[in-house]
Amino acid sequence: MAPAPAGASPTRKRRSADEPPRVVTERATRGRPPREDGGPELVGDPIPADEARAKFPNRYHHQRRNGEGEEEEVEARCHYRAAKVEGTVYNLGDDAYVVAEEGRPHFIGRITELFEGTDRVKYFNCRWFFRSEDTVISTAELVGDHSHDPKRVFLSDERNDNPLDCIVSKVKVLQVDPKLDLEAKARLAADSDLYYDMSYTVPYSTFENITNDINEMSGISSDADSEADTSVATATLLDLYSGCGGMSTGLCLGAALAGLKLETRWAVDFNSHACKSLKSNHPKTEVRNEKADDFLSLLKEWAVLCDQYVHGNNAEAPPPMDDEEEEGELEKDEYVVQKLTDICYGGIDRKSCIYFKVQWKGYGPEEDTWEPIENLSHCPLKIKEFVQEGHMRKVLPLPGDVDVLCGGPPCQGISGLNRFRNRDDPLNDDKNRQLVTFMNIVSYLRPKFVLMENVVDILQFAEGYLGRYAVSRLVAMNYQSRLGIMLAGCYGLPQFRMRTFLWGALTTMVLPKHPLPTHNVVIRGGAPNAFTQSIVAYDETQNPTLKNALVLEDAISDLPKVGNDQADDVLEYLVKPKTEFQRYIRLSRKEMLDYSFGDKTGPGEGKLMDHCPLKLNKDDYERVKQIPFKKGANFRDLEGVRVGPNNVAEFDPEIPRVYLESGNPLVPEYAIKFRSGKSLRPFGRLWWDETVPTVVTAARPHSQRILHPGQARVLTVRENARLQGFPDYYRLDGPIKERYTQVGNAVAVPVARALGYSLGLAYLRKHDGSDDGPTLVLPANFFSPGQTEAAVAPAEADEVAEE
Numbered sequence: 001m002a003p004a005p006a007g008a009s010p011t012r013k014r015r016s017a018d019e020p021p022r023v024v025t026e027r028a029t030r031g032r033p034p035r036e037d038g039g040p041e042l043v044g045d046p047i048p049a050d051e052a053r054a055k056f057p058n059r060y061h062h063q064r065r066n067g068e069g070e071e072e073e074v075e076a077r078c079h080y081r082a083a084k085v086e087g088t089v090y091n092l093g094d095d096a097y098v099v100a101e102e103g104r105p106h107f108i109g110r111i112t113e114l115f116e117g118t119d120r121v122k123y124f125n126c127r128w129f130f131r132s133e134d135t136v137i138s139t140a141e142l143v144g145d146h147s148h149d150p151k152r153v154f155l156s157d158e159r160n161d162n163p164l165d166c167i168v169s170k171v172k173v174l175q176v177d178p179k180l181d182l183e184a185k186a187r188l189a190a191d192s193d194l195y196y197d198m199s200y201t202v203p204y205s206t207f208e209n210i211t212n213d214i215n216e217m218s219g220i221s222s223d224a225d226s227e228a229d230t231s232v233a234t235a236t237l238l239d240l241y242s243g244c245g246g247m248s249t250g251l252c253l254g255a256a257l258a259g260l261k262l263e264t265r266w267a268v269d270f271n272s273h274a275c276k277s278l279k280s281n282h283p284k285t286e287v288r289n290e291k292a293d294d295f296l297s298l299l300k301e302w303a304v305l306c307d308q309y310v311h312g313n314n315a316e317a318p319p320p321m322d323d324e325e326e327e328g329e330l331e332k333d334e335y336v337v338q339k340l341t342d343i344c345y346g347g348i349d350r351k352s353c354i355y356f357k358v359q360w361k362g363y364g365p366e367e368d369t370w371e372p373i374e375n376l377s378h379c380p381l382k383i384k385e386f387v388q389e390g391h392m393r394k395v396l397p398l399p400g401d402v403d404v405l406c407g408g409p410p411c412q413g414i415s416g417l418n419r420f421r422n423r424d425d426p427l428n429d430d431k432n433r434q435l436v437t438f439m440n441i442v443s444y445l446r447p448k449f450v451l452m453e454n455v456v457d458i459l460q461f462a463e464g465y466l467g468r469y470a471v472s473r474l475v476a477m478n479y480q481s482r483l484g485i486m487l488a489g490c491y492g493l494p495q496f497r498m499r500t501f502l503w504g505a506l507t508t509m510v511l512p513k514h515p516l517p518t519h520n521v522v523i524r525g526g527a528p529n530a531f532t533q534s535i536v537a538y539d540e541t542q543n544p545t546l547k548n549a550l551v552l553e554d555a556i557s558d559l560p561k562v563g564n565d566q567a568d569d570v571l572e573y574l575v576k577p578k579t580e581f582q583r584y585i586r587l588s589r590k591e592m593l594d595y596s597f598g599d600k601t602g603p604g605e606g607k608l609m610d611h612c613p614l615k616l617n618k619d620d621y622e623r624v625k626q627i628p629f630k631k632g633a634n635f636r637d638l639e640g641v642r643v644g645p646n647n648v649a650e651f652d653p654e655i656p657r658v659y660l661e662s663g664n665p666l667v668p669e670y671a672i673k674f675r676s677g678k679s680l681r682p683f684g685r686l687w688w689d690e691t692v693p694t695v696v697t698a699a700r701p702h703s704q705r706i707l708h709p710g711q712a713r714v715l716t717v718r719e720n721a722r723l724q725g726f727p728d729y730y731r732l733d734g735p736i737k738e739r740y741t742q743v744g745n746a747v748a749v750p751v752a753r754a755l756g757y758s759l760g761l762a763y764l765r766k767h768d769g770s771d772d773g774p775t776l777v778l779p780a781n782f783f784s785p786g787q788t789e790a791a792v793a794p795a796e797a798d799e800v801a802e803e
Contacts, residue, residue: 040167043080052078056079076116076123085165090167093112095111096111105131108128112125126159128156129153132153146476155196173193178209201774205481237262237265239264239407241407245267245277246749257753257757258759262404270289274738280603285596296441301353308387309383309388340356342357357370397445403763404763409454411458439474442473449503449762451502454499463530478506479504480503488724489550491754494552494554494723495694501755514755514776562711562716570604608728611717612717613715613716614699614714620701631689634680634681636649636680639666686705699740717736724744725748725749
């Protein structure tokens with residue numbers, strides 16, 4: 001079996017994920033007709049004892065593996081180079097069909113050993129190939145928008161011993177260059193039974209170019225083994241479903257540490273306030289406020305326009321004279337196009353076609369209108385000017401322009417709040433279709449690298465159907481892929497926040513690794529059983545030196561006191577930073593290696609921005625003021641509440657109901673009834689030594705623990721932003737509720753920064769100093785450490801996954 005994968009903590013073991021070809025024994029041969037040739041035999045002279053002992057030491061030194069769930073290796077008397085089964089000679093390195101359980105197709109394996117055991121049984125050791133249906137993508141192609149070549153298999157590290165009698169027949173499995181496209185691979189393999197171009201490993205559900213010397217006859221070298229190419233120093237990034245830019249910001253910061261200047265050239269999101277936030281922090285980015293589906297349609301139409309006006313006959317030919325160039329006075333209701341300033345596709349209450357934003361001659365920008373392209377047929381010169389200038393500026397990417405595509409497509413159809421979730425066909429739910437759109441954009445643009453983020457529910461709901469689909473689409477598009485579950489607290493934040501990250505890389509590139517944790521945070525629930533081997537963490541055999549988990553005090557104790565009605569968006573720091581986290585989060589753009597403003601200083605830098613809370617109404621503010629300033633305090637500490645059997649909160653019948661000045665009760669009915677009275681969240685106060693579960697999208701004290709530990713208010717936008725790792729210079733746009741939403745929806749910046757570092761190494765083909773496994777160790781000074789131990793209330797930990 002494969003080596004034990006990395007565990008969820010330095011001392012945690014795992015269970016297996018996807019089921020590999022099962023170990024074959026004599027039991028698998030029951031019901032088969034007896035061999036007519038008297039049975040299989042090892043042929044030729046045995047391998048000399050010294051050579052056999054040197055090549056297979058565990059077979060002769062009685063060193064048995066004792067790992068949990070692993071088989072003991074069979075002890076050998078002697079090894080051979082060939083065997084005969086039903087008249088056919090099999091040599092070391094041959095590929096063969098191996099009998100499987102009744103009703104299953106034969107397994108496919110590569111013979112790596114032929115030997116007689118000390119029990120006098122003749123064995124072969126087999127290294128397994130996986131069909132697509134044997135892997136994590138087993139059912140994903142049933143969606144119907146993609147398929148896998150049935151002749152394509154994947155070589156794994158899974159291997160075991162089997163009686164020689166289990167061999168069925170030879171099979172011709174051809175190794176092909178992974179860098180070829182799928183059509184070329186299929187043509188090369190036309191005369192073979194099967195072919196393989198990638199390896200598959202169960203940990204991290206990894207499909208990857210074969211980088212070690214699996215087949216000595218292949219002559220294929222790996223990208224990782226080639227000479228490092230340090231000439232490429234700049235790369236372009238498209239951020240889909242970008243929100244306010246947490247993911248792309250972190251990726252750029254991390255890539256810079258690896259020596260790659262990654263630039264967010266394009267960003268797309270449907271939330272207008274999030275788009276404004278991203279634009280204000282990344283002024284050079286082409287930010288598009290539109291649906292991803294419309295963006296994909298626009299990209300395809302833009303390619304047609306570029307072919308027509310940049311690469312085609314219309315690029316040089318003089319166009320017809322525009323209306324504004326003709327002599328004569330304008331008739332009533334006639335207007336002259338001054339300039340086209342923007343482009344989009346469709347939209348709300350619009351037809352499904354290209355629209356241009358028109359600046360009219362003689363009118364100000366407030367009179368600009370969006371016009372369908374058919375209304376501008378008399379203005380080909382203006383269209384040509386816009387397209388040629390836009391192509392030169394790359395206002396929209398064409399296939400091949402995007403080096404890195406990242407995004408977190410929303411899958412609201414799997415939310416636990418959705419009572420009508422479609423378990424049988426999740427992608428038939430419109431609320432999950434953005435996952436398909438994301439992959440369609442990848443298919444169209446063909447970026448070098450893909451990074452998709454999502455909630456862990458995509459690996460839990462319907463047996464991980466959506467996660468399997470995402471991996472399947474990448475592999476079907478000839479991408480390498482690697483799936484990992486990362487915990488934000490493990491990378492220097494005082495919140496747990498478990499999320500799924502899926503890497504994709506073209507076969508011409510190096511597949512990025514998952515960065516191992518820097519901070520000692522133990523995972524508490526929420527990890528799907530079928531994907532426990534995808535949790536990014538050290539395994540139980542390693543003894544890493546990890547920093548202490550950060551807590552709330554590490555992140556916000558230096559921020560000035562503000563009231564419930566604080567309205568100022570820009571404040572002064574009143575004290576110096578108290579922890580290394582605070583010193584780091586206050587760094588300037590230049591010190592962070594953030595090139596968004598070039599060499600210039602961004603607006604408001606050096607000031608404290610967004611440090612204002614959602615203003616509570618009068619009743620809630622009165623309730624919050626009565627919540628004690630102590631650890632674990634919540635609505636249960638208000639007068640008139642008692643805790644009954646089974647830790648259920650209820651009104652105390654011996655105490656008269658207390659009412660506020662408004663006439664409403666001090667303890668509202670919803671607080672008592674929330675989660676049947678068992679929840680500690682309503683009007684819950686956070687504490688200084690705690691790690692919070694997850695930064696949420698709304699400051700609702702009615703159903704969340706979000707009260708400041710030392711002040712009568714909810715956490716401010718900036719305090720939430722710090723829990724997400726946003727640098728203090730990162731300013732947010734929009735009404736305060738919108739800013740909470742943007743922060744809560746964002747990818748935690750330090751996690752994205754760690755992934756960006758891995759991306760930079762892979763892009764530049766730099767070796768990270770570790771082995772060739774799926775993970776890498778971040779530099780010791782990658783992130784500033786916290787100084788205190790973390791604690792979390794047990795009841796709160798139980799609700800982490802649900803949050």
